[in-house]
Amino acid sequence: MTQQREKKVAGLLLFPNMTQLDLTGPLEVLGRLPSWRVEIVAPTLAPVRTDKGLVIQPDACFKTASIYELFVVPGGPGTDDAILDPEIVDFVRDRSNAAAYIFGICTGSLLLGAAGLLRGRRSGGHWQARDLLSQFGAIPCDDRLTIDGNIYTSGGVTAGIDMALRVAAEVASEEVAQQIQLQIEYDPEPPFKAGTPFVAPPEIVKRALAATAERRAIRVAAVETAAKRLETLLD
Amino acid sequence: MTQQREKKVAGLLLFPNMTQLDLTGPLEVLGRLPSWRVEIVAPTLAPVRTDKGLVIQPDACFKTASIYELFVVPGGPGTDDAILDPEIVDFVRDRSNAAAYIFGICTGSLLLGAAGLLRGRRSGGHWQARDLLSQFGAIPCDDRLTIDGNIYTSGGVTAGIDMALRVAAEVASEEVAQQIQLQIEYDPEPPFKAGTPFVAPPEIVKRALAATAERRAIRVAAVETAAKRLETLLD
Numbered sequence: 001m002t003q004q005r006e007k008k009v010a011g012l013l014l015f016p017n018m019t020q021l022d023l024t025g026p027l028e029v030l031g032r033l034p035s036w037r038v039e040i041v042a043p044t045l046a047p048v049r050t051d052k053g054l055v056i057q058p059d060a061c062f063k064t065a066s067i068y069e070l071f072v073v074p075g076g077p078g079t080d081d082a083i084l085d086p087e088i089v090d091f092v093r094d095r096s097n098a099a100a101y102i103f104g105i106c107t108g109s110l111l112l113g114a115a116g117l118l119r120g121r122r123s124g125g126h127w128q129a130r131d132l133l134s135q136f137g138a139i140p141c142d143d144r145l146t147i148d149g150n151i152y153t154s155g156g157v158t159a160g161i162d163m164a165l166r167v168a169a170e171v172a173s174e175e176v177a178q179q180i181q182l183q184i185e186y187d188p189e190p191p192f193k194a195g196t197p198f199v200a201p202p203e204i205v206k207r208a209l210a211a212t213a214e215r216r217a218i219r220v221a222a223v224e225t226a227a228k229r230l231e232t233l234l235d
Numbered sequence: 236m237t238q239q240r241e242k243k244v245a246g247l248l249l250f251p252n253m254t255q256l257d258l259t260g261p262l263e264v265l266g267r268l269p270s271w272r273v274e275i276v277a278p279t280l281a282p283v284r285t286d287k288g289l290v291i292q293p294d295a296c297f298k299t300a301s302i303y304e305l306f307v308v309p310g311g312p313g314t315d316d317a318i319l320d321p322e323i324v325d326f327v328r329d330r331s332n333a334a335a336y337i338f339g340i341c342t343g344s345l346l347l348g349a350a351g352l353l354r355g356r357r358s359g360g361h362w363q364a365r366d367l368l369s370q371f372g373a374i375p376c377d378d379r380l381t382i383d384g385n386i387y388t389s390g391g392v393t394a395g396i397d398m399a400l401r402v403a404a405e406v407a408s409e410e411v412a413q414q415i416q417l418q419i420e421y422d423p424e425p426p427f428k429a430g431t432p433f434v435a436p437p438e439i440v441k442r443a444l445a446a447t448a449e450r451r452a453i454r455v456a457a458v459e460t461a462a463k464r465l466e467t468l469l470d
Contacts, residue, residue, distance in 0.1 A: 020259055020262070024255055024259035024260075024289065027256075027289060028254070028256035028287065028392065031287030031288065040288075040289065047282075047292050052262065054259065054266075055275075055291065055292035056290065057290035057292060059288070059290075144420075144422065145424065156418070156420030157263065157418070157419035158419050158423065159420055162426065169426065169427075175438075175439065175442070177426065178435060178439045179429075179439055181425060181427055181430050182440065182443050183443060185341075185361065185362060185390045185431060186392070186430040187434065188396075188397060188423035189379050189380065189394075189397045190416060190421050191397065191401045191404065191416075192400070192404075192412065192413045192416055194421075195416050195417065195422025196417070196422045199422065200416075203410075204413045204417055207414055211414070
């Protein structure tokens with residue numbers, strides 16, 4: 001048996017128009033876990049363009065994907081299409097059911113919701129999409145990190161780094177997680193107090209909401225459709 | 236004239252075996268700047284494998300690269316080869332000389348040093364490589380963010396996010412930077428006090444140093460060679 005085979009696998013879902021840091025943040029932490037390997041998995045093996053233009057090459061496609069001990073589902077604008085894509089939703093359900101740890105980052109929790117994984121569960125998500133989780137039967141949480149059973153959901157984008165370090169402490173040890181935190185020199189100095197709608201200046205929150213009003217309307221419609229599909233599936 | 240042409244360009248250097256979060260962290264911030272576009276530039280147009288396995292497709296190669304208003308030079312294990320690669324070092328010097336803002340993230344500052352850009356300048360870098368900056372005539376700094384003239388250098392990996400937000404406030408406005416910080420929900424909750432060698436438990440620092448002793452020896456030799464080359468160039 002090769003060493004590769006003995007390693008546990010963390011799978012990270014890649015899909016078009018997603019927010020790359022939702023994936024690359026946790027990847028930087030999980031990629032440093034001893035005795036683990038990471039696998040970037042996409043619907044096909046074609047390179048995938050993320051929302052700000054970064055093009056990532058997947059390691060595996062849905063057909064060749066490993067079974068994951070830990071499965072990371074990121075979010076971003078592409079989530080609105082992903083929750084309506086049965087192939088992606090089915091894959092998320094399938095790999096989540098087989099995983100010991102399930103990770104929803106940012107609006108990735110909407111994908112977990114669409115797959116029926118959050119019914120009756122407390123769940124976090126990007127502050128602009130959190131309320132929509134209730135449509136999938138989840139109990140939305142405002143915390144940066146929310147843990148319910150084996151489902152770990154986080155706030156937007158950068159929260160995935162905090163969550164990955166927290167999970168690293170669980171799957172390996174606090175010492176390993178601390179060593180990774182030191183390697184990536186994670187002693188943050190955010191220049192402003194603006195990282196959540198609760199601490200940001202009200203004017204900034206207002207602008208952020210105005211700038212995304214159109215996208216929000218598309219998302220609300222997509223979630224409604226995805227929620228109806230889930231109900232049909234459960235009937 | 237197209238809108239694309241009017242946009243300012245932030246160039247981000249991609250090279251083999253680099254640490255992906257050094258690039259993807261700043262990219263997530265800079266990619267959200269209004270009136271800017273980002274360009275991932277590598278020696279050739281071939282996909283590039285980063286140190287933990289993520290494969291990124293460049294947007295441009297050295298021959299087709301734009302001139303950058305802001306140029307981001309990341310680091311990682313691959314830095315040791317990059318500082319000995321004349322093609323990369325020359326490109327870094329050339330694009331930095333044309334840029335209004337130069338960014339060295341993590342050990343990326345070693346690359347700026349090898350290109351002769353840090354002589355007499357205060358400069359930061361990853362805590363395990365900072366001291367080596369003096370070989371290129373720089374004055375090493377322990378701060379997470381160091382600014383000297385138009386050269387912005389940061390500590391390891393995650394420090395690039397803080398630096399990019401700081402620069403966003405300069406090239407756009409504080410309001411824009413705050414809005415980006417809110418979009419990426421950057422209100423960090425690191426699980427441990429372990430993000431610098433000054434705050435981490437001594438045992439963790441000791442382990443981190445032991446784990447990288449071999450790599451450190453390779454780096455020391457590479458920096459020595461690169462520093463000699465730079466001296467020859469300056470004679």
